[in-house]
Amino acid sequence: MRLQPLLHSVARGDPDAVRACIERYGPLVWSIARRFGADAADAEDAAQEAFIELWKKAERYDPARSSEPSFVAMIVRRRLIDRARMRAVRAKSEVAIDDAELATPIVDSPDAVEIADEARHAARALSELRPEERRVLELSIFHGLSHDEIARAVRMPLGTVKTHVRKGLQRVREALGVEPRAPATKEARA
Amino acid sequence: MSANDDARTRAEERIDALLADRATQGLSSAEEQALATWLAENPDVDPESFERAAAALELAMSARDRVAMPAHVRARVLASAPIASASKSRGRLVLVSGWLAAAAAVLLALFLWTRGASKHGEHVDELVARIEHARDVVRAPWKATDDPEGRAVRGEVVWSASEQRGYLRLAGLPANDPSARQYQLWVFDAQRDDRYPIDGGVFDVPSASGEVLVPIDARLPVAQAKLFALTIERPGGVVVSQREHLVALASL
Numbered sequence: 502m503r504l505q506p507l508l509h510s511v512a513r514g515d516p517d518a519v520r521a522c523i524e525r526y527g528p529l530v531w532s533i534a535r536r537f538g539a540d541a542a543d544a545e546d547a548a549q550e551a552f553i554e555l556w557k558k559a560e561r562y563d564p565a566r567s568s569e570p571s572f573v574a575m576i577v578r579r580r581l582i583d584r585a586r587m588r589a590v591r592a593k594s595e596v597a598i599d600d601a602e603l604a605t606p607i608v609d610s611p612d613a614v615e616i617a618d619e620a621r622h623a624a625r626a627l628s629e630l631r632p633e634e635r636r637v638l639e640l641s642i643f644h645g646l647s648h649d650e651i652a653r654a655v656r657m658p659l660g661t662v663k664t665h666v667r668k669g670l671q672r673v674r675e676a677l678g679v680e681p682r683a684p685a686t687k688e689a690r691a
Numbered sequence: 692m693s694a695n696d697d698a699r700t701r702a703e704e705r706i707d708a709l710l711a712d713r714a715t716q717g718l719s720s721a722e723e724q725a726l727a728t729w730l731a732e733n734p735d736v737d738p739e740s741f742e743r744a745a746a747a748l749e750l751a752m753s754a755r756d757r758v759a760m761p762a763h764v765r766a767r768v769l770a771s772a773p774i775a776s777a778s779k780s781r782g783r784l785v786l787v788s789g790w791l792a793a794a795a796a797v798l799l800a801l802f803l804w805t806r807g808a809s810k811h812g813e814h815v816d817e818l819v820a821r822i823e824h825a826r827d828v829v830r831a832p833w834k835a836t837d838d839p840e841g842r843a844v845r846g847e848v849v850w851s852a853s854e855q856r857g858y859l860r861l862a863g864l865p866a867n868d869p870s871a872r873q874y875q876l877w878v879f880d881a882q883r884d885d886r887y888p889i890d891g892g893v894f895d896v897p898s899a900s901g902e903v904l905v906p907i908d909a910r911l912p913v914a915q916a917k918l919f920a921l922t923i924e925r926p927g928g929v930v931v932s933q934r935e936h937l938v939a940l941a942s943l
Contacts (some may be wrong), residue, residue, distance in 0.1 A: 523765055575743055585717070620747055620751040677743065
């Protein structure tokens with residue numbers, strides 16, 4: 502089921518669309534903010550900054566390039582990664598190294614109806630990666646560890662970590678059907 | 692493979708490495724500059740392809756991690772949203788960047804409404820008796836605003852900070868059709884930012900005559916209640932009121 506997009510209405514300042522956007526994407530933004538925030542208060546600031554960034558970029562959403570949830574996740578992650586770098590704050594490093602703690606694909610989740618199609622493809626691609634590649638991606642994407650931190654946590658050379666991240670994302674990119682080369686009418690980065 | 696092909700392959704690998712880094716941990720200023728240079732030299736590269744892959748993974752991995760954003764955070768977010776301000780109307784508080792207290796000191800209490808019983812399960816009569824015996828019970832009379840729908844309001848707010856509970860005694864408010872609109876209570880806490888008042892919940896006035904007695908249960912800790920305000924909103928209430936129908940105020 503694909504929900505009606507909101508961002509273009511948000512960009513026009515539609516109050517109902519703005520409220521609906523907060524209700525729809527609040528849990529996603531809050532999940533990311535909690536992981537990138539140093540503490541509860543910082544997470545609140547991060548969530549507000551993330552939404553402010555989303556308000557600014559709402560008009561750039563292109564449904565031909567991604568689903569709306571994926572666009573929101575991209576904008577929010579970008580903002581909070583930049584914020585973390587500027588503040589030299591790292592996401593909580595209490596990570597589960599145990600393989601049993603790794604996120605399992607959620608293709609059959611009862612909440613699947615609300616998950617963007619991209620998430621399904623990404624989950625499948627993730628499940629097809631080698632365990633060490635999957636672990637590195639989870640530590641990076643979900644737990645927000647830097648590549649240095651991952652290398653120390655799993656006792657892996659930094660270069661290997663970076664290779665796993667890059668190849669893992671390439672696999673996901675392929676699964677999504679995202680071309681590494683943009684079409685001739687490529688727009689600037691949102 | 693020719694030397695040119697080798698060079699192109701290395702350039703693509705370098706761009707991919709930077710894009711993957713940017714999508715997962717960000718880049719230094721020097722790296723951003725290097726990437727910008729390479730992207731300018733390779734305009735057919737999609738600069739967002741890795742970020743979109745990372746976003747898809749985020750959606751997949753975080754699906755079970757999501758919980759509702761706290762109400763006060765929602766209020767902050769909404770207060771910073773690009774919503775065109777509503778036109779002025781009678782009864783509205785004058786606001787800057789969201790909420791401002793009215794000229795008179797006002798107090799808001801936070802509460803949850805149930806029909807005759809608080810969320811603690813006791814009947815409203817029992818709640819009244821409990822509050823009346825609280826060591827720090829305070830009272831604030833309702834005052835009408837310019838809104839014609841609140842011109843006949845009377846009654847009081849009774850509140851105990853130590854109990855974090857209280858009740859409203861209300862009369863003179865028009866009965867509402869819950870399918871069309873509801874009354875909503877707002878709280879200003881002296882120790883909180885006035886721009887982010889606490890949603891006090893919605894309630895109905897079933898009859899235009901007689902007194903309404905409604906239990907108050909604080910949803911969030913109220914450190915120092917200073918204002919109670921009633922507005923009329925759409926069914927279910929709103930996250931942030933446009934204050935088009937501010938019908939009553941009570942100041943502690």
